[in-house]
Amino acid sequence: MKGAPLLDIEYVLPVRWGSDETMEDLTAYLTRLRAWADVTVIDGSDPDRFAAHASAWSDLVRHIPCDGIPGANGKVRGVLTGIASARHERVVIADDDVRYDYRALAAVVAELDLATLVKPQNHFAPLPWHARWDTARSLLNRAVSSDYPGTYALRRSTLLGAGGYDADTLFENLEMERTIRAVGGRVRSRPDVFVARRPPTARHFLSQRVRQAYDSWGQPLRLVIEAAILPTVWALRHRPGALTLLLLAVILLAERGRRRLDGPSVFPASSALWAPLWVAERALCSWLAIGARLRGGVRYGEHRMRVAAHSRRRIRRRISREAAAR
Known part of the structure; x- marks a missing residue:
């Protein structure tokens, strides 16, 4: 959207690629995105690929390596690195296949006036057969509760105050939601704010x-x-x-x-x-x-x-232990 005002947010995008086949599409997206937000790409790729990404993106966005945060889930390590280095209180976290337009980006950021964590609704675009198959999961989730998207908006200070979230969990989005709730944060679902994402390969x-x-x-x-x-x-x-x-x-x-x-x-x-x-x-x-x-x-x-996500009770105990140790 030409002429749209710059939003007061940090857009955090963790990547850890073994192949650069989607690089052209992501670069085009970053070119649009930088006019709407300050963008930080946290790159956990191997050194040669990191260097290629730096060459392509450093003039567009801030491109930094992933910190040495412990944990098996590379996405969580990238998110926590981005949160720690963010220049804004309001942060949007997004997978590398997420494609916001300005209206949706502004909508999730505006929700942070009332909420601590905001979850929009992803949808696949385009729609090959396997994306249609997986869309059924989103519809069933929408019917009974809410879906788990590949992007969230959140208040940086709340997640930092909780000590981040566990990087040894598989279902990292659920772990993050429960961590925010465990410290009294308000999670707001916006199933009417639609954010496109690119489908994976069928393989x-x-x-x-x-x-x-x-x-x-x-x-x-x-x-x-x-x-x-x-x-x-x-x-x-x-x-x-x-x-x-x-x-x-x-x-x-x-x-x-x-x-x-x-x-x-x-x-x-x-x-x-x-x-x-x-x-x-x-x-x-x-x-x-x-x-x-x-x-x-x-x-x-x-x-x-082994662990998909911890219960809110266990997360509260972890936060209490870490607070007592400080």
């Missing part, structure tokens, strides 16, 4: 199925429900009428999420029809995630991670 999408199912270890009730799908379908295998009703219920629930708060403006009419496929995937992958837990955790890069 990367397929590689994430069990890892994403493992996130449900951070929400035990959800894990129980997801794990119950497969035995329920097996028990009803000779009752096609009951299975048909379950199928329709899943589609209707996803359609409820699609229609909520102007969802049809970004979610195509066919989106809810993909919901049974996503549920079938999660029914299988939840058991694979249980198996991974028994083996010590799910694979994440070079590590095997």
